Amino acid sequence: MTQIKVNVNNQPLNVIAPISLSELIALKQIDVDGTAIAKNTAIVSKREWSTTYLNDNDTVDIFTLVAGG
């Protein structure tokens, strides 16, 4: 168990590795439905979230659907 520093939506975040994208979403209490993730600017499909682990200095962008016209 090591602590790593990642950047989530432009905010630094310290987490304990290993941590997958699924675990990150659960940690941040974000609904899976309507959410998309890009890791280091590459989109990661939902079925790969549980097997995609974060490394030190990774950048994660989490997007969600909101009201809009």
Place this chain on the structure above:
Amino acid sequence: MLTLANHTFTSRLLTGTGKFSNATIMKNAVAAAQSNIVTLAMKRVASSSGQDQTLKALRELGVTLLPNTSGAKNAQEAVFAAELSYEALGSPWIKLEIHPDQRYLLPDPIETLKAAEILAKKGFHVLPYCGADPVLCKRLEDVGCAAVMPLGAPIGSNQGLQTKPFLQIIVEQASIPVIVDAGIGKPSEAMAAMEIGVDAVLVNTAIATAQNPVAMAEAFASAVETGRKAFEAGLGATFSQAQASSPLTAFLEPAV
């Protein structure tokens, strides 16, 4: 019936979900509008604020979700936004919108055409927000868009059908559905668009910012239905001079 990318929809009124005071009013308004297709936007999750309730409310209604690419300033960003929304919802529907200018939010025709071609090739059902340019609309059709969405007036301006003569040309030439997006401020304007034969209209601001959004949604629904009925009934011709509706023989003269 409105047919888009081989899917049929009973309503010709699409609604947007922006600017409502809360998700419950939005949901009730969408239900009152009887819309089958509803737009959403995509954004980065804000760490501080609570989760947006829009998606949850729309899931309960069971409508087809049409995420947009609002915020994209060029084709590359729009394609990225479309791919994100595909991952988020698992749905190929995308309202392509690229408007780098913040003052008028007018769509960039060159970037929109580029992105439309890429997304259509990837298998998206592309509905591009575009200027009321008949040539551009044909080009968007050629690259495989499911419909075109020319504007009536700038987004959120409630100015109505400023582009009406061009919309008529677009309708005349199009082989794919034409959906008037942006600018419609009153039910009468939605009805006027339907009367000239557009296939559907998208309304957001006019409903969301009405004093009573639910009642306004109902008003738009009936206006769209009436306008479509009038178009299908075939409007009478217009003339520059009077055309008598009654016999012109002077009735006081003795019958011959």
